Amino acid sequence: MTRERTSSIPAPTRAGRPRRAGLARRGPAHPVRALALAGGVALAGGAALAGRRARSGHEPGLVGRTALITGGSRGLGLQLAREFGARGASVVVCARDAEEVDRAVEDLRGRGVTAHGERCDLTDPEQARALVGRAVAHLGHLDFVVNNAGIIQVGPYEVFSERHFHEAMDTMFWAPLRVSLAALEPLRHSGGRLVTITSIGGHLSVPHLLPYSCAKFAEVALSEGLAAEAARTGVGVTTVVPGLMRTGSHRAAVFVGRPEREYTWFSLGAGLPLVSVGAERAAARIVEAAARGRGHVVLTPLARLVILSRGISPAFVQGVTRLMAAVLPTAPAHPEERKGAQADHGALNTLIKAPTVLNERAGRRLHQDRPASRR
Numbered sequence: 001m002t003r004e005r006t007s008s009i010p011a012p013t014r015a016g017r018p019r020r021a022g023l024a025r026r027g028p029a030h031p032v033r034a035l036a037l038a039g040g041v042a043l044a045g046g047a048a049l050a051g052r053r054a055r056s057g058h059e060p061g062l063v064g065r066t067a068l069i070t071g072g073s074r075g076l077g078l079q080l081a082r083e084f085g086a087r088g089a090s091v092v093v094c095a096r097d098a099e100e101v102d103r104a105v106e107d108l109r110g111r112g113v114t115a116h117g118e119r120c121d122l123t124d125p126e127q128a129r130a131l132v133g134r135a136v137a138h139l140g141h142l143d144f145v146v147n148n149a150g151i152i153q154v155g156p157y158e159v160f161s162e163r164h165f166h167e168a169m170d171t172m173f174w175a176p177l178r179v180s181l182a183a184l185e186p187l188r189h190s191g192g193r194l195v196t197i198t199s200i201g202g203h204l205s206v207p208h209l210l211p212y213s214c215a216k217f218a219e220v221a222l223s224e225g226l227a228a229e230a231a232r233t234g235v236g237v238t239t240v241v242p243g244l245m246r247t248g249s250h251r252a253a254v255f256v257g258r259p260e261r262e263y264t265w266f267s268l269g270a271g272l273p274l275v276s277v278g279a280e281r282a283a284a285r286i287v288e289a290a291a292r293g294r295g296h297v298v299l300t301p302l303a304r305l306v307i308l309s310r311g312i313s314p315a316f317v318q319g320v321t322r323l324m325a326a327v328l329p330t331a332p333a334h335p336e337e338r339k340g341a342q343a344d345h346g347a348l349n350t351l352i353k354a355p356t357v358l359n360e361r362a363g364r365r366l367h368q369d370r371p372a373s374r375r
Contacts, residue, residue: 061088062084062087062088062287065090066089066090066091066135066140066141067084067089067092067142067143068091068132068135068139068145068146069081069091069148070094070122070147071094071148071150072091072092072093072095072146073093073094073117074104074366074367075252075279075368076197076247076279076283076366077146077148077149078093078104078107078366078367079247079279079280079282079283080283080287081093081104081108082113082283083280083283083284084113084144084287085108085112085114086111086113087287087291089143089144090114091108091113091114091115092115092117092118092138092139093115094131094149095117095119095120096120096121096122097119100367101118101119102117103367104367105117107367116138118131118135122170122171122178123167123170123171123174123175125178128178129182131179132145132182132186133182141189142183142186142187142190143187143190143192144193144194144195145179145180145195146197146290147175147195147197147223148197149171150197150199151167151168151171151212151253152209152252152254153168153209153211153212154253154255154256154266155208155255155256155262155335156257156328156330157210158257158331159256159331159335160211160256164211164256165210165211168214168215169211169214169215169218171215172212172215173215173219180194180196184230184233188235191234191235193236193237193238193290193293194223194230194235194236194237194238195238195240196219196222196223196237196240197242197286198219198223198241198242199216199219199242200243200244200307202216202217202219202220202241203217203220204306204307204310204321205217206321206324207324208262208266208325208329220239223237227295236293236295237295238289238294238296238297239295239296239297240299241296241297241298241299241307242282242299243277243302243303244269244270244275244276244300244302245276245277245278245299246270246271246273246276246277246278246279246362247282247359247362247363247366247368248364248366248369249368250266250270250271250340250363251340251368252341252368253266253340254339255337255340256336256337257331257332257335257336258330258332258335259337260344260346260349262329262343263340263344263349265328265329267340267349267352267356267359268355270356270359271358271360272355273358276300276359277300279365285299341369
């Protein structure tokens with residue numbers, strides 16, 4: 001087996017440093033100007049990336065390569081498995097529900113993908129660690145291990161108990177930690193790559209997503225820390241930062257407090273075409289980045305803008321999140337908890353089906369039509 005060689009292209013230097021120094025002497029930039037600058041950089045970066053992809057001519061093939069994908073029975077994980085398979089890789093997908101795993105494997109094999117499924121509850125430490133060994137037994141070796149499994153819990157902080165935070169951390173920090181540590185040795189033997197799907201929620205704590213954001217901040221630290229320390233062993237690490245994606249995740253999320261109203265804003269935000277990216281495009285970007293050995297990928301210009309803005313003017317961004325929180329639903333005296341498929345009721349949720357039709361279709365394509373908490 002041969003490995004693709006990657007080249008390191010130095011970042012272009014900026015002209016006009018004396019002018020930047022002059023600006024620094026006049027004090028910090030005004031938040032509006034800072035955000036305008038951040039927006040320009042984000043859009044320019046997106047355009048440059050699009051240009052590089054257009055000039056690449058073709059995407060790298062993965063015939064003979066292998067991939068383990070956690071949370072691979074639905075949503076982005078399923079689309080990642082399809083993408084790896086379409087490029088010639090053999091895949092193992094895992095999820096907690098055996099029927100969902102079987103359904104995903106049937107889908108993949110129907111597309112000509114060499115696929116195997118594993119039922120695994122990643123919140124169980126022993127199952128999470130053993131998963132990697134079972135994947136190696138089926139595939140012979142591992143070239144890619146993708147930490148993708150996640151849960152989304154939506155609601156104001158008052159309605160969350162420690163249980164919600166434990167569930168988020170178990171799935172999106174402890175499980176990736178255990179899988180990653182178990183995978184480092186087989187990846188070292190193959191010269192492979194660990195890929196962790198984090199979130200823009202790991203760089204900005206989004207109102208009404210507090211357990212999710214806490215876990216994603218920890219996951220970002222895990223992925224970036226392993227990238228630095230595992231490099232000397234020959235294992236590559238790719239940290240992926242998605243923004244809003246049309247994966248139908250609103251159907252599988254858990255809504256707490258006022259479920260119908262929480263469902264409204266979340267499904268609308270996740271599904272608008274101009275601010276979200278399709279699952280197929282996101283998966284193609286992720287697999288291409290992993291195949292080419294890229295260490296860090298931010299998927300959307302909007303996510304890039306958020307990261308840059310927070311770095312330039314964190315106080316201003318904090319003010320924006322306070323405004324967001326002020327208009328979101330308040331905590332009721334008697335909170336309820338429902339999965340997305342059960343919270344999709346009322347005239348308003350019927351009305352927003354039109355602007356979010358692409359996300360609704362994505363949910364059906366990516367097997368999100370069955371209510372569950374795992375992405």
